[in-house]
Amino acid sequence: MTQAPTPTADTVRRLVRSLLKDGADDTAGPEVRPVAPGDEAVTWWVGARHVLRLAPDRDGTVRQRREMRLRDLVRPHLPVAVPTSVAHGEWAPGLAYTLDTKLPGGSAEVHDVSAVGEADLAGLLTGLREVSVRQAEAIGVPRTGPRSLEALRRAAERAAARLAEADEFDPARLHQLTPPAAVQLAAQPGTAVLVHHGLTGEHLVVSADGRVRGVLGWTDAVVGDPAEDIAGLARAVGSPAAVRAATLAGYGARPCLRGLWLARCDTVIHLAEALDRPGRTPLPELRRRLELAWEAILLERVTELREDDDPDEGP
Structure with a gap:
């Protein structure tokens, strides 16, 4: 089995620049930082408005793609917000990502x-x-x-x-x-x-x-x-x-x-x-x-x- 790559700040920064190159964020690229620093940083703050989530393996990819479909299904029924994916794809072969809107609040x-x-x-x-x-x-x-x-x-x-x-x-x-x-x-x-x-x-x-x-x-x-x-x-x-x-x-x-x-x-x-x-x-x-x-x-x-x-x- 091929070892999944470890996400780094450079990996995230390159991906984010390609997604937000329309000027929605700073043209030099928004600040990126892991939500929970550690050896497997798979969730990242992207500027002040987005969250990038990287599936660490194939099972995580399946779960993440199902989650995006589920959020669309539940959204009309709920009085509270759920995140919206503004971009999604693969950050490495077979490994999914989703760039979500950040919900305001603590x-x-x-x-x-x-x-x-x-x-x-x-x-x-x-x-x-x-x-x-x-x-x-x-x-x-x-x-x-x-x-x-x-x-x-x-x-x-x-x-x-x-x-x-x-x-x-x-x-x-x-x-x-x-x-x-x-x-x-x-x-x-x-x-x-x-x-x-x-x-x-x-x-x-x-x-x-x-x-x-x-x-x-x-x-x-x-x-x-x-x-x-x-x-x-x-x-x-x-x-x-x-x-x-x-x-x-x-x-x-x-x-x-x-x-x-x-x-x-x-x-x-x-x-x-x-x-x-x-x-x-x-x-x-x-x-x-x-x-x-x-x-x-x-x-x-x-x-x-x-x-x-x-x-x-x-x-």
């Missing part, structure tokens, strides 16, 4: 989401549910089955014991999710929708006044369990805001609580893993996500859900 890691911003998130969840699953699958979006919350609960219990040793977490907090409750909160049949599956703080574009102005990072989108996006929001903006947004979007108690516990179990597991094997996400950010996901909400009383509850009824 991230949810920088700006808090306001009450009006929660309504924006509700519109996002509503819009995703309105996208045709058939059309999404036709452009290559994969379908995935729901995760077992009971299996996740057991894994989180093991991880919590590791965190307790490091004085990072009280395992007793997980006792709120009993085995019967985990079974009760299993995903319901026939509820699959288009799921962004990457609603992290860095993918939510938030203005200084707390409005959610855009959503980035559509490469991991799937057709699947909508509770996964509720979980993503819980990790990104806190469980109360996530549940309020999901409720505004028409989701009932069951998917809201399922998303809550997916997020809580995930954050415990991810932090425990990072203590033993540090990864790309810094420990302070993993601790922050855990804190956000474990914020208390009003729907904690899982035992009051009846087995025959309509999953789409309000709490």
